[in-house]
Amino acid sequence: MTLGTPHLHYRVVASTNLRAKELAGEGAPNGTIVTADAQSAGRGRQGRTWTAPPGGGLLLSVILRPFHAGLEFAPLATAVAVAETCEALAPVECMVKWPNDIWIDGRKVAGILFEGQIGHDRDEGSWLVAGIGLNAALRVEDLPFDLRETAATLGLATATEALAPLLERLSYWIEAPAEAILAAWRGRDALHGRTIRWSDGDSGVAHGVDSSGNLLVRTGSGDEVTLNSGEVHLSLG
Numbered sequence: 119m120t121l122g123t124p125h126l127h128y129r130v131v132a133s134t135n136l137r138a139k140e141l142a143g144e145g146a147p148n149g150t151i152v153t154a155d156a157q158s159a160g161r162g163r164q165g166r167t168w169t170a171p172p173g174g175g176l177l178l179s180v181i182l183r184p185f186h187a188g189l190e191f192a193p194l195a196t197a198v199a200v201a202e203t204c205e206a207l208a209p210v211e212c213m214v215k216w217p218n219d220i221w222i223d224g225r226k227v228a229g230i231l232f233e234g235q236i237g238h239d240r241d242e243g244s245w246l247v248a249g250i251g252l253n254a255a256l257r258v259e260d261l262p263f264d265l266r267e268t269a270a271t272l273g274l275a276t277a278t279e280a281l282a283p284l285l286e287r288l289s290y291w292i293e294a295p296a297e298a299i300l301a302a303w304r305g306r307d308a309l310h311g312r313t314i315r316w317s318d319g320d321s322g323v324a325h326g327v328d329s330s331g332n333l334l335v336r337t338g339s340g341d342e343v344t345l346n347s348g349e350v351h352l353s354l355g
């Protein structure tokens with residue numbers, strides 16, 4: 119099915135994810151999307167904020183429900199969809215920094231925030247919101263100072279021109295078989311072979327994801343560690 123209907127668009131909203139979560143709680147159907155020109159309280163992962171100058175970023179939240187067989191791979195599928203969309207729209211190559219930052223030459227062009235609720239029956243009461251912030255049409259100079267060194271942009275004329283291609287890729291990848299999603303994600307793994315550090319000061323070499331999307335790391339002492347995206351804050355070693 120093609121995601122994107124119904125479509126609610128706001129000139130300014132606190133957060134498209136917050137609005138989508140409200141709508142999901144009220145029973146909005148699978149595929150409903152919320153977009154905005156600007157957010158006053160854009161949400162990032164791990165309590166961070168998401169910033170984009172008005173009109174410069176594609177700010178999109180997609181309601182996904184019910185939890186059918188493959189939806190546990192939705193975060194990986196979304197990252198692949200965003201990467202492919204960027205490459206279709208601009209002469210860039212995208213990698214994915216686990217769990218789902220999209221990088222161009224080591225700079226972040228898009229971030230993804232999944233929020234959701236899993237009800238008892240994993241069906242009617244369950245939903246996910248895939249929140250995507252894509253630096254589609256902004257100028258890096260227009261971002262806050264602390265983001266300018268690490269951000270990338272597609273440099274499109276308008277952010278909205280990324281919407282239809284992204285929904286097409288997302289519709290495709292959300293329904294793709296798990297093995298195909300994993301293979302596509304692994305082919306874009308920016309951390310593979312790199313030394314990383316995580317929350318408690320430990321470090322190791324990343325070597326891919328397991329079938330649940332957890333990051334696999336081998337420490338200096340040869341131990342295998344599995345990192346869950348909800349728990350860890352990574353830095354490159």
Ligand code: BTN
Nearest residue numbers: 133135161162163229230249251
């Ligand atoms: C991250 O990299 O920390 C995730 C950023 C996700 C930002 C998007 S913008 C659209 C949607 N609404 C939000 O409030 N956040 C997500």
